[in-house]
Amino acid sequence: xxxxxxxxxxxxxxxxxxxxxxxxxxxxxxxxxxxxxxxxxxxxxxxxxxxxxxxxxxxxxxxxxxxxxxxxxxxxxxxxxxxxxxxxxxxxxxxxxxxxxxxxxxxxxxxxxxxxxxxxxxxxxxxxxxxxxxxxxxxxxxxxxxxxxxxxxxxxxxxxxxxxxxxxxxxxxxxxxxxxxxxxxxxxxxxxxxxxxxxxxxxxxxxxxxxxxxxxxxxxxxxxxxxxxxxxxxxxxxxxxxxxxxxxxxxxxxxxxxxxxxxxxxxxxxxxxxxxxxxxxxxxxxxxxxxxxxxxxxxxxxxxxxxxxxxxxxxxxxxxxxxxxxxxxxxxxxxxxxxxxxxxxxxxxxxxxxxxxxxxxxxxxxxxxxxxxxxxxxxxxxxxxxxxxxxxxxxxxxxxxxxxxxxxxxxxxxxxxxxxxxxxxxxxxxxxxxxxxxxxxxxxxxxxxxxxxxxxxxxxxxxxxxxxxxxxxxxxxxxxxxxxxxxxxxxxxxxxxxxxxxxx
Amino acid sequence: xxxxxxxxxxxxxxxxxxxxxxxxxxxxxxxxxxxxxxxxxxxxxxxxxxxxxxxxxxxxxxxxxxxxxxxxxxxxxxxxxxxxxxxxxxxxxxxxxxxxxxxxxxxxxxxxxxxxxxxxxxxxxxxxxxxxxxxx
Numbered sequence: 161x162x163x164x165x166x167x168x169x170x171x172x173x174x175x176x177x178x179x180x181x182x183x184x185x186x187x188x189x190x191x192x193x194x195x196x197x198x199x200x201x202x203x204x205x206x207x208x209x210x211x212x213x214x215x216x217x218x219x220x221x222x223x224x225x226x227x228x229x230x231x232x233x234x235x236x237x238x239x240x241x242x243x244x245x246x247x248x249x250x251x252x253x254x255x256x257x258x259x260x261x262x263x264x265x266x267x268x269x270x271x272x273x274x275x276x277x278x279x280x281x282x283x284x285x286x287x288x289x290x291x292x293x294x295x296x297x298x299x300x301x302x303x304x305x306x307x308x309x310x311x312x313x314x315x316x317x318x319x320x321x322x323x324x325x326x327x328x329x330x331x332x333x334x335x336x337x338x339x340x341x342x343x344x345x346x347x348x349x350x351x352x353x354x355x356x357x358x359x360x361x362x363x364x365x366x367x368x369x370x371x372x373x374x375x376x377x378x379x380x381x382x383x384x385x386x387x388x389x390x391x392x393x394x395x396x397x398x399x400x401x402x403x404x405x406x407x408x409x410x411x412x413x414x415x416x417x418x419x420x421x422x423x424x425x426x427x428x429x430x431x432x433x434x435x436x437x438x439x440x441x442x443x444x445x446x447x448x449x450x451x452x453x454x455x456x457x458x459x460x461x462x463x464x465x466x467x468x469x470x471x472x473x474x475x476x477x478x479x480x481x482x483x484x485x486x487x488x489x490x491x492x493x494x495x496x497x498x499x500x501x502x503x504x505x506x507x508x509x510x511x512x513x514x515x516x517x518x519x520x521x522x523x524x525x526x527x528x529x530x531x532x533x534x535x536x537x538x539x540x541x542x543x544x545x546x547x548x549x550x551x552x553x554x555x556x557x558x559x560x561x562x563x564x565x566x567x568x569x570x571x572x573x574x575x576x577x578x579x580x581x582x583x584x585x586x587x588x589x590x591x592x593x594x595x596x597x598x599x600x601x602x603x604x605x606x607x608x609x610x611x612x613x614x615x616x617x618x619x620x621x622x623x624x625x626x627x628x629x630x631x632x633x634x635x636x637x638x639x640x641x642x643x644x645x646x647x648x649x650x651x652x653x654x655x656x657x658x659x660x661x662x663x664x
Numbered sequence: 665x666x667x668x669x670x671x672x673x674x675x676x677x678x679x680x681x682x683x684x685x686x687x688x689x690x691x692x693x694x695x696x697x698x699x700x701x702x703x704x705x706x707x708x709x710x711x712x713x714x715x716x717x718x719x720x721x722x723x724x725x726x727x728x729x730x731x732x733x734x735x736x737x738x739x740x741x742x743x744x745x746x747x748x749x750x751x752x753x754x755x756x757x758x759x760x761x762x763x764x765x766x767x768x769x770x771x772x773x774x775x776x777x778x779x780x781x782x783x784x785x786x787x788x789x790x791x792x793x794x795x796x797x798x799x800x
Contacts (some may be wrong), residue, residue, distance in 0.1 A: 210767030217788075218787065218788055218793070219784055219788070220711065220715070220784050220785065220787070220788035221788070223784065224714060224718040227719075229718075229720050229723060230715055230718035230719045232719045232720065232723035232724075232726075232727075233723075239769070239773075242771050270683040278670045300728060332731055370768075395717060395718070396717070396720075428674075435732055437732070453800040455800060457797075480792065482787065483783065483796060484780075484783040484784045484786070484788075485783075485788040487779070487787075488776055488779050489738070490782060491764070493690055493757060493760040493761050493764055493775075493779075494689060494690065494757035494760060494761070495695035495696075495757070496694055497690065497691065497694055498691060498692060498695035498696045498699055498702065499695060499696045501696075501699060501796065502696040502698035502699045502796070502799050503799075504796060504799075505796065505797070505799055506800065525722075527721065528721060528722045529720040529721070529722065568772065591769045594776070
């Protein structure tokens with residue numbers, strides 16, 4: 161049963177074993193595991209269910225309906241860095257590119273083993289979870305026939321340069337390569353959680369309250385005992401209230417931006433640590449201009465990646481963006497912009513992502529919403545700068561006639577490999593780059609020592625039994641790879657543990 | 665399904681005129697035969713209001729300020745004692761270009777914000793997407 165604001169006329173009360181905040185990668189996985197074990201589960205999701213007839217109409221309706229703050233959410237620091245997150249049933253799994261990476265061993269070591277958390281997230285349990293998730297979400301590498309020319313060019317460039325790379329594994333079924341992953345896949349081929357784990361949970365009796373914001377976790381005798389929420393309309397206007405009594409626990413899975421804010425609003429957890437240690441994978445894109453058509457809107461949205469430099473904190477991947485999203489990277493205005501938009505079918509777009517060392521923070525500014533501070537360090541910007549030069553070289557190797565690096569102080573249009581030398585001289589000031597932050601981690605980090613984090617190795621907030629946080633906000637560090645699969649795997653392991661401890 | 669009428673945010677009449685002038689300078693009609701319509705033929709301002717209505721207060725006000733700021737820039741960027749709307753089409757485009765290439769970060773960022781909003785609104789019109797796809 162899904163209940164939304166327009167179906168509710170008065171305050172709602174419900175009771176369950178576990179109430180789960182968030183229906184994305186972590187929350188939906190928890191609901192799927194716990195309902196299978198026979199628990200009564202309520203899911204609370206701030207966004208609406210996705211109507212694919214709306215998202216099929218394009219970026220504008222998708223972003224205004226299903227992306228948090230109509231895509232205006234951003235980190236502020238030395239520069240302004242947009243952060244896109246889903247705000248809908250399915251969370252960011254509905255609007256991401258469906259990339260699924262099993263946690264590489266070096267990332268597992270850095271993120272969990274090094275912090276003494278290998279017993280909290282045992283590698284063998286994680287592997288078992290990955291295997292189940294891969295089967296249930298149809299995770300498979302992009303097929304040749306839907307690769308698209310944007311990705312084909314990167315594969316060819318990587319092959320010529322002898323760089324390790326691969327077709328990207330994604331959660332999809334019979335993808336037709338329409339290039340619309342970011343539009344919540346209007347053809348329903350992407351296996352976002354609203355296509356599988358949410359319906360599976362509902363079939364086993366879970367209730368989903370959508371368009372309902374989780375306001376506050378409540379406690380009784382120091383133990384989490386429920387959740388207060390408020391139904392919201394499409395403009396955030398408040399409606400009736402929701403009260404859920406949770407007999408066994410409250411599971412927070414609202415993302416690395418919103419889980420810490422829920423704890424802050426509830427005044428729970430180590431106040432020095434909640435919201436601290438926010439990490440991300442900042443990145444940018446290189447645009448290449450080719451004589452032959454590329455049609456970046458066709459084929460898998462993200463089809464190929466070069467992971468050759470992953471241990472140097474850099475990953476290159478293709479991204480087929482719609483012109484309204486990529487157009488801001490075209491360094492023109494007026495008539496020149498219109499001409500370059502008309503040529504948009506001839507551009508390739510390749511992203512550079514950095515496993516950044518920078519840390520920021522997350523908090524709340526009352527009526528002004530979320531406060532995210534984050535500034536990539538010069539060493540992080542240096543990685544991105546190097547990545548831009550590399551992608552430029554790769555693009556020229558497969559016939560680009562020009563590349564547009566998008567760095568202030570560097571020529572806007574570079575027409576030869578020699579011209580790329582200018583990138584070496586570019587400033588390391590993040591304000592010179594068009595950065596976007598994806599893949600968010602850390603602001604309720606897990607720690608063995610309660611002074612060093614927010615959540616213990618049993619996924620419960622230190623000192624607050626019954627309050628669990630299971631999304632990427634508990635990861636002590638970023639991963640260096642796309643995190644959806646790891647988030648689901650960790651949520652699976654955490655939920656199985658909760659079920660076992662509850663005797664099922 | 666379009667969003668219902670904006671509940672909380674309506675631009676004032678001068679703001680609507682300012683925004684329209686910026687959009688028309690940024691995405692002029694007839695600049696390339698492959699994209700036969702420009703901002704003039706698309707309900708850009710209506711879409712801007714929808715977008716701002718779906719945004720949190722600080723973001724909506726930030727975007728409004730960007731349009732106000734652009735109106736006031738010509739004396740500083742061009743040495744012209746006029747508002748943006750008071751300039752010729754060629755000079756309006758020049759203001760936007762200087763803004764996009766300015767060493768002042770806040771001007772570049774304001775221009776990026778305006779460009780993002782403009783492109784989202786422009787390509788929300790099905791005619792523009794169809795024209796783009798026909799062009800290759």
